[in-house]
Amino acid sequence: MITVSLDTVPMTIGGVSTVASNGETIDTVNPATGQIIARIPNATVEDVDLAVAKASAAFKLWRRTSPEERAEALLAFATVVEEHAEELSALDVAENGSPIREMRKDAAAAVSQIRYYAGLVLEAKGETIPTTWNRLNYTLLQPYGVVGRIVPFNHPLMFAASKIAAPIAAGNTVIVKPSEYTSLSALRLAELSKGVFPDGVFNVVTGYGNTAGDAMVRHPGIRRMAFTGSAETGRHIQATAASVTLKTITLELGGKNPLVVFSDADIDKAIEAAQRGMNFSWQGQSCGSTSRLIVQQDIYNDFVEALAASVEKMRSGMPDEESTQTGAIVNQLQFDKVSRYLRVGVEDGATVVAGGHVLNEGDFANGYFVRPTVFKNVDPSSRLAQEEVFGPILATMPFTDYDNALSIANGVRFGLTASVFSESLKTTTRFARDVEAGYVWVNEVSRHVAGTGFGGVKDSGIGREEGLEELLSYTQAKNVHINIED
Numbered sequence: 001m002i003t004v005s006l007d008t009v010p011m012t013i014g015g016v017s018t019v020a021s022n023g024e025t026i027d028t029v030n031p032a033t034g035q036i037i038a039r040i041p042n043a044t045v046e047d048v049d050l051a052v053a054k055a056s057a058a059f060k061l062w063r064r065t066s067p068e069e070r071a072e073a074l075l076a077f078a079t080v081v082e083e084h085a086e087e088l089s090a091l092d093v094a095e096n097g098s099p100i101r102e103m104r105k106d107a108a109a110a111v112s113q114i115r116y117y118a119g120l121v122l123e124a125k126g127e128t129i130p131t132t133w134n135r136l137n138y139t140l141l142q143p144y145g146v147v148g149r150i151v152p153f154n155h156p157l158m159f160a161a162s163k164i165a166a167p168i169a170a171g172n173t174v175i176v177k178p179s180e181y182t183s184l185s186a187l188r189l190a191e192l193s194k195g196v197f198p199d200g201v202f203n204v205v206t207g208y209g210n211t212a213g214d215a216m217v218r219h220p221g222i223r224r225m226a227f228t229g230s231a232e233t234g235r236h237i238q239a240t241a242a243s244v245t246l247k248t249i250t251l252e253l254g255g256k257n258p259l260v261v262f263s264d265a266d267i268d269k270a271i272e273a274a275q276r277g278m279n280f281s282w283q284g285q286s287c288g289s290t291s292r293l294i295v296q297q298d299i300y301n302d303f304v305e306a307l308a309a310s311v312e313k314m315r316s317g318m319p320d321e322e323s324t325q326t327g328a329i330v331n332q333l334q335f336d337k338v339s340r341y342l343r344v345g346v347e348d349g350a351t352v353v354a355g356g357h358v359l360n361e362g363d364f365a366n367g368y369f370v371r372p373t374v375f376k377n378v379d380p381s382s383r384l385a386q387e388e389v390f391g392p393i394l395a396t397m398p399f400t401d402y403d404n405a406l407s408i409a410n411g412v413r414f415g416l417t418a419s420v421f422s423e424s425l426k427t428t429t430r431f432a433r434d435v436e437a438g439y440v441w442v443n444e445v446s447r448h449v450a451g452t453g454f455g456g457v458k459d460s461g462i463g464r465e466e467g468l469e470e471l472l473s474y475t476q477a478k479n480v481h482i483n484i485e486d
């Protein structure tokens with residue numbers, strides 16, 4: 001069992017380890033055991049002010065570094081993450097309940113994202129615009145200054161580590177606020193980054209969303225915010241920021257993503273994808289989870305039966321055990337929400353064909369465990385089909401023809417990802433064109449492809465991350481017009 005010191009784990013602000021200005025802390029709990037494992041600072045408005053002041057001071061020097069120097073620093077940071085991957089992953093496992101074998105992949109993904117942006121530093125370039133003979137016109141892409149990044153609980157290390165790479169590559173300094181439930185890996189990361197970046201380039205502030213997070217959103221010294229989290233919080237952040245000042249805000253929000261299977265699909269491949277796409281291995285706690293499975297009527301019963309049989313075989317277990325395939329839900333709040341949706345599905349007339357219950361005996365007695373669950377015959381307009389559960393519950397439903405599949409797929413307020421399975425090029429190409437989503441997989445699911453932009457439409461977000469567009473989104477264009485007449 002992983003143990004973490006019960007002393008308060010400090011924040012790193014301006015390169016200095018610091019606790020909250022009023023000394024307050026938040027207990028952090030292992031969701032698999034219910035044990036308090038550490039205390040984190042409950043940052044105040046004053047702590048956020050300090051972080052902005054330190055990050056602003058650091059920006060004055062950081063913006064003057066060469067792109068190559070910034071790339072070198074990012075590469076060194078990637079190596080630090082790689083060398084401490086096991087330790088950092090273990091902190092995530094202890095706090096967010098996902099299995100160790102999955103959290104190791106997060107560390108590897110973070111390392112590769114950081115290296116990707118280190119390689120892109122020279123791409124933050126402007127353009128020259130043709131104009132009259134004795135004039136020169138060009139653009140400079142300049143950093144914003146202090147960037148605020150607020151991240152959620154589901155991939156704590158991956159988000160804290162990889163989401164600072166693009167802003168830092170572009171010459172900004174960053175303040176990260178991790179989820180109050182999963183701050184330990186970000187805190188450790190900032191500690192490890194001392195000496196890798198100049199003091200104040202990478203700061204971590206911990207605390208509640210409505211205090212520390214809110215102070216960042218309101219702070220006029222942060223002109224660029226990037227938020228990853230729920231649609232409700234995203235909208236709240238936009239409104240709050242606008243009530244104080246103008247900010248550029250990008251939003252990576254929730255999803256209720258469709259996976260559509262036509263009857264001419266490779267069925268075995270589609271069944272495997274439906275299980276993998278649901279991310280039961282993170283207890284369904286992923287924005288990209290294909291939580292609506294929409295299958296053509298004539299193969300629906302057999303398909304769902306085979307899928308349910310496979311899902312039933314998944315091994316629930318303690319997150320720090322290597323053989324565990326599905327772990328614990330992150331906290332009591334999420335556990336109660338997921339449990340409620342187990343009831344909602346039944347109330348709304350759907351049938352449980354796999355899972356459908358919590359685990360609360362033996363090893364599982366003190367943790368938040370829910371068996372991977374598949375519902376059959378979910379009404380597309382019902383709550384289970386419309387609302388993001390962010391838990392291990394897959395809603396399945398049949399469709400008749402292409403138009404019906406598309407109307408179900410697009411019939412939600414979200415539009416993050418979509419996946420389609422068919423052997424017909426015409427069907428899949430039309431679907432990719434017509435579906436309302438920011439990322440579409442054809443005969444494939446879940447894969448984040450290096451260099452491609454990820455993000456949503458509709459209530460799933462604004463902006464694209466993980467590609468060149470993310471780097472450029474941390475710059476502002478300045479146009480320069482020069483008179484070169486004699």
Ligand code: NAD
Binds near residue numbers: 230
């Ligand atoms: P959340 O919105 O509750 O919290 C996310 C972060 O926002 C946390 O750090 C929290 O402290 C902070 N926060 C909360 N209220 C705030 C406020 N008023 N002002 C400022 N900050 C505030 O989300 P969560 O429960 O941690 O994460 C789950 C959600 O994140 C799901 O909806 C999921 O789909 C989404 N998500 C999206 C992506 C993506 O890339 N699109 C990736 C991962 C998770």
